Amino acid sequence: MGAVAARTFADITAGALLANCGQCWARPGVPCKDGGTHLLRYQRAYRRGVLSAEDLTTVLAAVIVSEVPVIVTGGTGETAAAA
Numbered sequence: 001m002g003a004v005a006a007r008t009f010a011d012i013t014a015g016a017l018l019a020n021c022g023q024c025w026a027r028p029g030v031p032c033k034d035g036g037t038h039l040l041r042y043q044r045a046y047r048r049g050v051l052s053a054e055d056l057t058t059v060l061a062a063v064i065v066s067e068v069p070v071i072v073t074g075g076t077g078e079t080a081a082a083a
Helices: 009-016 039-047 053-062
Strands: 070-072 079-081
Touching: 009 039, 009 053, 039 053
Parallel strands: none
Antiparallel strands: 070 079
C-alpha cells in the first residue's frame, strides 16, 4: 500500500462542517457565525471519525492563540478569539 496524501486545509474544514458546532451550535453544513470555524467543531468531527488524527494535528498546528473559544480562520496560522 502506498502512502496516503495529506489533505488540504480546505478539505479538512469541509469535513469539519459535517459535524455540528458545539460552540455556536451551527448545524452540519452551516458555517460558524464568527468568521471562521470553531476549533470545537474540528474536535467533534474527529471524535465522530470524520477527521483523522493527522487532520486534527494539521488544524492544531494552525492554532497559535490559546483562548476560548478559538476560531480557526485558515491554514495560515491565523486565529481569532470570539467575542
